[in-house]
Amino acid sequence: MEINGLGFFSILLAFWCVAWLSASYTLTVINNHATPLMYISEAGNYFPENILFIIGFEGMAIASLGLMFLHYKFIMLHAEAFGAHQALIQKILLAIGWSSCGNIVVMAVFSTDAFPITHRLSSFIAFGLGGIYNLWQSILLYKVPGSRRVISHFRTASCIMALTLVVSYIGSRVSVYTHLCAGDECLKISEMTAKIIEWSTLVLILVNVLSYYQNMQSLSITITWKSFTISKREKDQVSGV
Template structure:
């Protein structure tokens, strides 16, 4: 059996995360629990807390598959002599799996039940995925089947998302240790809130820029086992490799 084109997996992963976030926001606001919730705030009270666990748990299950497909694609597009690059990809796929572990911790422990575990899990997921996306965006230059313009867009998106997450970390730290109180905190709250959602959506959507690369992979199931191979593609004369 052969399945040609595996881009459906990251597409499903992105749709699941974004749709889940939309449902969580809707439930939290309509229930009156919080009018301007951070993502973590949507997992504090039922019924949205149940949805929160389901969304991020399924995401942490699908995530390793996406990271592994990316790893296989990069291996197929490298030469055996590029040992440093291969080692780097092994480190990156490990980071991808660590992100999923952090995501599962984030799913099981809410800000109400265990704030410390929740912050560690969510922080690991956000920082790890930003690092993963940025490194892969750099590595894909010269290896991706996407156009040169798409490679520029992908790297720019990774850089912007990383900057947003740094600003988010600074903002969250300032709010948590109450460096800014009263009217100042109210004004500061909205930019930090928007930074979190922009960062989350940026991390998710960037996976869609790899569509052409994932679509070039083929899953084969035979008596010898399961293998993921790269379909040969005809070079684009306007964008030669």
């Protein structure tokens, strides 16, 4: 079996994230387990939305593993545009990306209510490594022949903004834990800022996932009962990457 164009993978991952987050958020608010403006992790503190929370994040982690592998294959299929050490660089990036996915699983399993330190630490690592991975890949993709500059600029900008928000989020949390932010008013502002940053970062991540649609469309996969092969599509089948 041969499938031409793997752009649907990016769309399915984005759809999966929106679908389960919407369901978890709605259940959490309806059951009065959190206020409408809540941390994403608050959807994982109570039953039944915590089931959706765990399944959703684990599904997201698994799908992200697959998408990162496709990124790796895409770059390696265009290796002539890069230096001799690109294979090693891509393996390092793949390890960083998959480490991010592993920490997403840990973050989902250990709720912020029962395991606050484990949950927060794994979330910092997951989104920090994920931001580094995506930014590095977005910069490398500028070198791919036929890359659309507008999409490349958009993708890189979203990565930089997401990384900036992650650093800001960590700063807001550290200020609370170290008591640099004292007083009710300061705590309220810090909590509100952290929540807005968290949701904004998620939106940027989804934008970044969708930005790979055109790149993935230039790939095809051939599946047999023994193996599968990922290759470039013929030039007459795709207008560019």
